[in-house]
Amino acid sequence: MVGVAGPRAGDLVARLFRPFAGGLPASGVRVGRWAPVLPGGAGEEVIVTVVPTGGWSVHEVHCHGGAAAPAHVLAGLAAGGATVIDWREWLGHVGVGVVAIEAREALCRVGGPRAASILARQLTGTLDRALADLRRFVDEDPAAARALGSRLRAAAGIGLRLADPWRVVLAGPVNAGKSSLVNALAGHARSIVSPVPGTTRDLLVTPVVLHGWEIDLVDTAGHRAPGEPAAPTESAGIAAAARAAADADLVLLVREAGAAAPPVVGPADLVVVTKHDRAPNADVPPGAIATSVISGTGIDTLAKAIVDRLVPAERSDPDLLVGAVPFTARQVAEIDAILG
Secondary structure (H helix, E strand, O other): OEEEOOOOHHHHHHHHEEEOOOOOOOOEEEEEEEOOOOOOOOOEEEEEEEEEOOOOEEEEEEOOOOOHHHHHHHHHHHHOOOOOOOHHHHHHHOOOOHHHHHHHHHHOOOOOHHHHHHHHHHHOOHHHHHHHHHHHHHHHOHHHHHHHHHHHHHHHHHHOOOOOOEEEEEEOEOOOOHHHHHHHHHOOOOOOOOOOOOOOOOOEEEEEEEOOEEEEEEEOOOEOOOOOOOOHHHHHHHHHHHHHHHHOOEEEEEEEOOOOOOOOOOOOEEEEEEOOOOOOOOOOOOOOEEOOOOOOOOHHHHHHHHHHHHOOHHHHOHHHHOOOOOOOHHHHHHHHHHHO
């Protein structure tokens, strides 16, 4: 949607828009064609709505998705003398607050319903009201200000990741079942699965939504035993896997049922035992999750465990994300400034 406002907006839109029936109304909706920018062009089919706002009317030009159609509309307006501004600046001009603008921008980038619902609440003023309370408490009730500030900072730990998916890396030896596990969690065949060891050579990122949260699963090249030969391309993939694991929010240490346990398990690691249907009596280490992509055993348990590790507040403090949740660095800085 392209917005047009100002004392000359009506005249300019009337020059560029040709309704299929009737003229441009003082208010209401018309379907028609936007004038072509280039000679010989056909123009764009659009819907124009006219919304009276007091001083002058705001015209909304609704066109096809993608970049070409709105660019065509904007080009015609600019040629007619309009000043093209960024949509964030537009919203500021029409009285939308900073937090609401930031929420709209973040909502354009989120891929999971949990993040979207949290941002929608901030869009309706939840965070603005909390910030107003914080300013008032600083003068009237310092203890309440500290408590609210602490809660807002805790919520920001999740809020700052709402539009930045968590990165979960699957690491382990060749043929441990990492690619099959990614496919099972994603619900479709994203990674190539083969009995040939070393099939995965590069980092393969698969966006998924687990229990409402957007997460990037990273399938990596499997490592080999010390001294076991690997082709140069595979060796490069193994090195990339190690770098990815070092930067991950969570590492799934994948091993086949009956195989030796990983030598080192870090605090950000989760051990996953695969192919448990082949060796149902094999030991499962404490804290590890036994899975089978054939029977589906443990897949949902693993998905829940991943979310528990990445978003512990979902289980430990579910009310934390129901209210005000700061979701930008600017908002966190504002909280710090209020608290001094």
